Amino acid sequence: MCPMTDDLTARLxxxxxxxxxxxxxxxxxxxxxGKKADGKKALAAMGAELSDLQERLWAERTAGSERxxxxxxxxxxxxxKGGVLRHTIGLVDPQGVRITSFKxxxxxxxxxxxxxxxxxxxxxxxxxxVFDRSHYEDVLIARVRGFADPAEIDRRYGAINDFEARLAxxxxxxxxxxxxxxxxxxxARLAERLDNPEKHWKYNPGDLDERALWPAYREAYEIALExxxxxxxxxxxxxxxxxxxxxxxxxHLLLQTLRGLDLRWPEADFDVEVERQRLAEEPPVQ
Amino acid sequence: MCPMTDDLTARLxxxxxxxxxxxxxxxxxxxxxGKKADGKKALAAMGAELSDLQERLWAERTAGSERxxxxxxxxxxxxxKGGVLRHTIGLVDPQGVRITSFKxxxxxxxxxxxxxxxxxxxxxxxxxxVFDRSHYEDVLIARVRGFADPAEIDRRYGAINDFEARLAxxxxxxxxxxxxxxxxxxxARLAERLDNPEKHWKYNPGDLDERALWPAYREAYEIALExxxxxxxxxxxxxxxxxxxxxxxxxHLLLQTLRGLDLRWPEADFDVEVERQRLAEEPPVQ
Numbered sequence: 383m384c385p386m387t388d389d390l391t392a393r394l395x396x397x398x399x400x401x402x403x404x405x406x407x408x409x410x411x412x413x414x415x416g417k418k419a420d421g422k423k424a425l426a427a428m429g430a431e432l433s434d435l436q437e438r439l440w441a442e443r444t445a446g447s448e449r450x451x452x453x454x455x456x457x458x459x460x461x462x463k464g465g466v467l468r469h470t471i472g473l474v475d476p477q478g479v480r481i482t483s484f485k486x487x488x489x490x491x492x493x494x495x496x497x498x499x500x501x502x503x504x505x506x507x508x509x510x511x512v513f514d515r516s517h518y519e520d521v522l523i524a525r526v527r528g529f530a531d532p533a534e535i536d537r538r539y540g541a542i543n544d545f546e547a548r549l550a551x552x553x554x555x556x557x558x559x560x561x562x563x564x565x566x567x568x569x570a571r572l573a574e575r576l577d578n579p580e581k582h583w584k585y586n587p588g589d590l591d592e593r594a595l596w597p598a599y600r601e602a603y604e605i606a607l608e609x610x611x612x613x614x615x616x617x618x619x620x621x622x623x624x625x626x627x628x629x630x631x632x633x634h635l636l637l638q639t640l641r642g643l644d645l646r647w648p649e650a651d652f653d654v655e656v657e658r659q660r661l662a663e664e665p666p667v668q
Numbered sequence: 669m670c671p672m673t674d675d676l677t678a679r680l681x682x683x684x685x686x687x688x689x690x691x692x693x694x695x696x697x698x699x700x701x702g703k704k705a706d707g708k709k710a711l712a713a714m715g716a717e718l719s720d721l722q723e724r725l726w727a728e729r730t731a732g733s734e735r736x737x738x739x740x741x742x743x744x745x746x747x748x749k750g751g752v753l754r755h756t757i758g759l760v761d762p763q764g765v766r767i768t769s770f771k772x773x774x775x776x777x778x779x780x781x782x783x784x785x786x787x788x789x790x791x792x793x794x795x796x797x798v799f800d801r802s803h804y805e806d807v808l809i810a811r812v813r814g815f816a817d818p819a820e821i822d823r824r825y826g827a828i829n830d831f832e833a834r835l836a837x838x839x840x841x842x843x844x845x846x847x848x849x850x851x852x853x854x855x856a857r858l859a860e861r862l863d864n865p866e867k868h869w870k871y872n873p874g875d876l877d878e879r880a881l882w883p884a885y886r887e888a889y890e891i892a893l894e895x896x897x898x899x900x901x902x903x904x905x906x907x908x909x910x911x912x913x914x915x916x917x918x919x920h921l922l923l924q925t926l927r928g929l930d931l932r933w934p935e936a937d938f939d940v941e942v943e944r945q946r947l948a949e950e951p952p953v954q
Contacts, residue, residue, distance in 0.1 A: 404954075441869040468761045475754045476762045477769075477800075514763075565953040576944050582936035583727040590946055596953045650868035658862050660876055667851040667882045668690075 389413070391638050394618040394631060396611040401604040408564040409623035414630065421626040428633050429473040435637070436478045436510060438645035443508030445648035448553035451510045451639060453632070456518050457561030458599060459589050460571035462628050463514050466561070469629040470636065471512055480505045483514040496520040496538065497545055507553065510636070517542060521606050526598045539609040550614035555639050558615060559632055560603060561622040565596050675699070677924050680904040680917060682897040687890040694850040695909035700916065707912040714919050715759040721923070722796060724931035726764045729794030731934035734839035737796045737925060739918070742804050743847030744885060745875050746857035748914050749800050752847070755915040756922070757798055766791045769800040782806040782824065783831055793839065796922070803828055807892050812884045825895040836900035841925050844901060845918055846889060847908040851882050 390413035414421060442449060453471075455463040471479055482503035491499045497517055505511025521538050524530050530538075546556055563571075572589060575581040592599075611617040618635060622628040676699035700707060728735060739757075741749040757765055768789035777785045783803055791797025807824050810816045816824075832842055849857075858875060861867040878885075897903040904921060908914040 444869045464763060467763045471762055472758075474762075476757055476765055477750060477753045477767055479762055481763060483763075569947065569953070572947055573944070576940055576947065579936075580933045582940065583730050583934045585936070585938070585943065587938050587943060587946075590943070590950065593953060594950070647866045648869045650865075650871070652871070652873050654862055654868065657871065657873060657876070658859070660873075661855065661858055661862065664876065664880070667855070667879060 390631070390634055391618070394620060394635070396607045396617040396619060398611075399608065401607045403562065403600050403604055403607075403619070406562060406619050406621070408562050408567060408621050410621045411624055411627040412621065414627065418624070418626045421624075421630045425469065425473070425626070425630045425633050428637055432473050432633070432637055432640070433475055435640035435643075435645055436474045438647060439510070439640065439643070440475075440478045440508045441648055442645060443506075445651070448507045449555070449643060450505050450507050450553060451555045451557065451636070452505060452513065452549065453510065453636060454513045454516045454518070454556070454558040455561065455632075456516060456522070456559070456603075457622065458563060458568060458596075459592060460568050460575075461561035461563045461622050462625055463561060465625055466559075466629055466632050467512060467514060470633045471510070473633070474510060478509055480509045480511045481514060482511065484516055484519060496524075497541065500545075504549070504554075517545070518606055518610075521610075522599065522602045525602045525605075526595050539606070542610050543612055543615075546610075546612065546615040555643065556615040557635050557639055558611075558617045559635065560607065560617060560619050561628060562619045563622045565593075567623045568593065676917070676920055677904075680906060680921070682893045682903040682905060684897075685894065687893045689848065689886050689890055689893075689905070692848060692905050692907070694848050694853060694907050696907045697910055697913040698907065700913065704910070704912045707910075707916050711755065711759070711912070711916045711919050714923055718759050718919070718923055718926070719761055721926035721929075721931055722760045722764045724933060725796070725926065725929065726761075726794045727934055728931060729792075731937070734793045735841070735929060736791045736793050736839060737841045737843065737922070738791060738799065738835065739796065739922060740799045740802045740804070740842070740844040741847065741918075742802060742808070742845070742889075743908065744849060744854060744882075745878060746854050746861075747847035747849045747908050748911055749847060751911055752845075752915055752918050753798060753800060756919045757796070759919070760796060764794065764796055766795045766797045767800060768797065770802055770805060782810075783827065786831075790835070790840075803831070804892055804896075807896075808885065808888045811888045811891075812881050825892070828896050829898055829901075832896075832898065832901040841929065842901040843921050843925055844897075844903045845921065846893065846903060846905050847914060848905045849908045851879075853909045854879065 393412050411421070414424070416424065439449060439451070455466060457463055467481060471481070484499070484503070487499065500517045503511075503513065520530070521535055521542070525535050550556060572585065572593070575585040607617045607619070620628050620631045679698050697707070700710070702710065725735060725737070741752060743749055753767060757767070770785070770789070773785065786803045789797075789799065806816070807821055807828070811821050836842060858871065858879070861871040893903045893905070906914050906917045
């Protein structure tokens, strides 16, 4: 049910070494041979298998499994983190999903290490957890805006790798996606928010101040991608000017990850025949 | 887009006075003139409006609104709380939904008043919160199994009414649904879980012990429905032998509740023209 080429995961993955985001197209649809309507159909077609695999992951937890998925979504304003949540994660039973959105840290959060609030937002066993922004803000906006000194920022890349390696060892499958849009596409999306009164609430004058720092953010992303893309928690750059491709590509990564877990329905931990007998022989219940 | 008769909400609502659940059909489809396939189509057709209203509720919160929805789902094992979450709540953007499942209380939870853990599970402003089981367990299983003495159980009905009245005053719209199935339907669903190895994980031998107490649970429900159905937090009994009707009826109640809030897109709290100008005149961003 997945029309994407199997090597798409590899193509989206950030290769080792320095990262140059300007060399990665934002409006491409790699690995997919179709148009927007085909892409939307292909995403919808993933729904049944995603749901089935998610339920197996959930069922496993009742048999003591510690496995779970963590999808990290990062990207500039308007890059479509919300759209992925709505359209891709929306395909899955909401009972098995835990979404955590990270805003500017509170005073209490700032009084702790940057990973303190992240730990609290982690999904339990059996869940697909999604981070809408994440601990990466602490090496992105924190770097660009100078919220921490350079030595502390530098320390954080290693701390993140250690943290994610620990999660992987505990049973997390980690998928990290950077939703990659062009500055022109962001401009068009901000203009659309201003033009449509139903979208005014999504606009914040501060968005333009952040936008003015686009090159600094790009550099911060490039450094973060290079220093924190690891075997157990690789980064993927998702061309995101085409919303339908963005949603489809993240769906593909999620599906491939779940397939890779080889999820089985747990065996009964009771005697099925005995229970059938009990049910058959019970006194009348009214 | 809602083919249900407008008075369905009133028909499902528990009338004042003593409740006799044996007099309420479990396999009916009141207020809907159609078969299973029509019912499924009607539910899907609610999706767009539910999503739109949920986004408005969410947007309102950015303008300081305290409004939110709390949907309480109660019912015997297999009555379909999970099915409602998957099929009805699954229609809505998962970003705006907070599901809290209440299992047997932990030691820490038991050391507090029964409403302590409920408070912690309440949805923030802008959310549709769903309780999969709830504080009502503390007057249902607690009554049937004698987990608290009669005076304490008696105190709880009033405490619940006070609690829900406070929530309503704070901006909660409360919808309480008892998913009503027959004992025969439960037997068939338990048998199905035993017959299908993919459903063994959903079965627990303790389910039959609970089932043997069916009349005591019915009585506990009848008392709870009578004593806690209030104007600000009314109970609805949802005929649930037909899964499609159950999902549709809860969708209808949710839709009617959201419609009743008269949700408007928030006005911009900035000067739209100034922002348009800023965006148009910005220096090139690469």
